[in-house]
Amino acid sequence: MVRASTIAWVKRMxxxxxAxxxxxxxxxxxxxxxxxxxIASAAYVVGSVLGILFAAMKLSGSSTLRSLATAYTTAMRGMPEMLVIYIVFFGGGSLGTWIATNVLGVRGHVDLPSFAVGVVCIALSVAAYACEVIRGAVLAVPHGQIEAAQAVGMTSLQRNRLVVAPQAFRLAxxxxxxxxxxxxxxxxxxxIIGVTEVMRSASIASNATxxxxxxxxxxxxxxxxxxxxxxxxxxxxQQSADRGVRWGA
Amino acid sequence: MGGLDHLGFILDTVLHLSVGIPRTLVLAAVSLSIGFVLAVGVAVAVLAPARVPRKLAEGYVYVFRSSPLLVQIFLIYYGSGQFRGALEFLGLWHFFREAWFCAILALALNTGAYTAVLIAGGLRSVPWGQIEAAQAVGMSRYRVFASIAFPQALRHALPAYSNEVVLMIKATALASTITLLEITGLAKQLSAETYRPFEVFAAAGIIYIALNGMVAGGFGLIERALHRR
Structure with missing residues (x-):
């Protein structure tokens, strides 16, 4: 019996x-x-850049910027990623349609390019998580080094570029x-918005076969x-970023 | 269309979609409970010296953590159809044709893998001296686990677990892809009826953010209560 059902299972696949x-x-x-x-690579790059921006906002002296960034990360991390895609893809499409009819006077429905929307939506959520990682990494750079950089007369741009960023990179x-x-x-x-990545390729293939x-x-x-x-x-x-680091120092 | 009209519509929509809140919470709560029990077993197996259960547990955790939940849901819900004959023979088809069953199974297996890592981390953090001391006073292996190691592991894992609960509440939205009408499923329906996707999905987003805010707040209170002692 077990053999027979095993064969039946294998035959089904x-x-x-x-091929x-x-x-x-x-x-x-x-x-x-x-x-x-x-998609993942593009979203990761865009999301990381946005993440650096939001981390800078969170670390800035301005309370407005800080609360804006906090509101953004809280909202993005509290909402299903799928809803973000729906909001941007369908919401953006209907906004486009509204602009087309009321501003440009063109009748018809506006569809957004799904690949680009996919990248943007994933990047928006990557940004929220990357922001926390980068902020943590920047804060983990020892404060003495920042003081030392100031002491040797570096500008804040030089300090961030030459002292903070390389170390934060490793820590992040x-x-x-x-x-x-x-x-x-x-x-x-x-x-779900029709980009033919692995998942949709599998859906199409399984419908056909x-x-x-x-x-x-x-x-x-x-x-x-x-x-x-x-x-x-x-x-x-990580190994290459860690070379030259003395552990426990 | 004025701004007030939009706001009124979003408020109406939040009320309309709130019908889905219990369904979302049931999906999350049931999967989290099953997943937690599973995770305790898996965490113990991961730390066990016996090779076979350890490798099996590690394999399970690896597979479920490195693939998307959407694929897992589709594999269970649509994939089971390929073995309809075998499942009918075993009397299991009855379950697998139910979207609710498949959604909960997929969510539970998924959170089970992530939670197992958290619990195993918590168990590793218990100082070995405590285990030795418990053994020295003659506690059985079960007692050592149940009254010494496990409670401390839970406390250690709690902050990360609250994050997992939030992630699971978000993850239940994927159940809408296999026809379940929880918050996101209802929102999809309403958006198709009203042609106002932006407001409808934004309203759904507001509900999720509020729910997750409450979950995070609740766990914060528990953590503080545990810290006080």
Whole structure:
């Protein structure tokens, strides 16, 4: 009985559907994986830049800037990422339609480019998490060094560029590795607005072949491989950032 | 359209969507409870000297932490259809065709993996001397775990766990992709009916931010109460 049902299970998963080329969906999944990596990388870069900006606002002397940044990170971290995508994609689309009809006098519906919206939405959420990581890293740079930089007559720009930033980079790396890992996972959400990344490639393939388990399992495996490889890359980066650091000093 | 009209509509929408709050909270609470029990077992297995359970536990944690929850939900909900025959034979199809069951299963397995890491971290933080002292006064292995190690591990893991609860409340929104009408599902429906997506989704966002604010506040109170003693 166990044998019979095992055979039935294996038979249900015809792995030929994962083949490359016209006969299978392997190349579509691989292309989806490339799109996933592209969205994640773009969102990570944009989100990190925004994160630096928000961290600077949180560390600034102005209470207005500080509370603006706090309001932003609180809202973004309290709201499902999927809602952010809905707000920007559908809300932005209807705003575009409103502008088109009332300002430009053109009739019709405005659709936003889903790839760009996907990148922007993921970046907005990356920014909120990156902001906390970067702020923590900047605060972890020993204060004596900042005083020393002032003492040798550095301007605040020189101080930030030559003393704070290089060290904050190293200290932020573990946290930013985490941020990268969840950025990759968040990209699955942009499948809901029609971007053909891994998840949507898997959906299309499973609709065509009626083998959803095979394809979502393949998507799962692709994400695990991306996570594994990027972890190794970040470990390398950390090792190179840590060279020349005397531990316990 | 004036600004007041928008505000009024958003307020109406918040009321309309609040029907989904109990569903969101039930999804989160049930998955968190099942996930927590699972996580305790997994954390113990991760720290166990026995090789096979340790490797299994580590594998589970790795798979569920490095893949997106959306893929996990679809794998369980849509993927189970591929094995309908086998599941019917085992009498399990009845469960797997239910979106509620699949959503809770996926959410529980997901939070179980993340929580296991937190609990294992908490258990590691208990000073070894305490375990030795407990053994020395003749406590059984179970007593050492239940009354010495575990309570301290929980206390250690509490701040990070409050974060996990917030993440889970956010994660329940994904259940809307498999037809569940919790807050986000209702918002999608309402947005399609009213053609006012921005206000509707913003209203849903306000509800989530309020819920998560309360959760974070509640955990803050618990932490302070534990600290006082």
């Amino acid at each position: 015809e792995l030929g559907v994962l 490359w080329g016209d006969g299978g969906w392997g190349d579509e999944l691989a292309r989806g994986a490339m799109v996933t990596i592209a 790396l573990p946290g930013m590795t985490n941020v990268w890992q969840f950025t990759v996972k968040d990209t699955a959400l942009v499948s 009626k083998q959803p388990f095979t394809f979502y399992l393949a998507a799962l495996a692709i994400f695990i491989v991306i996570a594994y490889l990027s972890q190794r890359l970040f470990t390398r980066l």
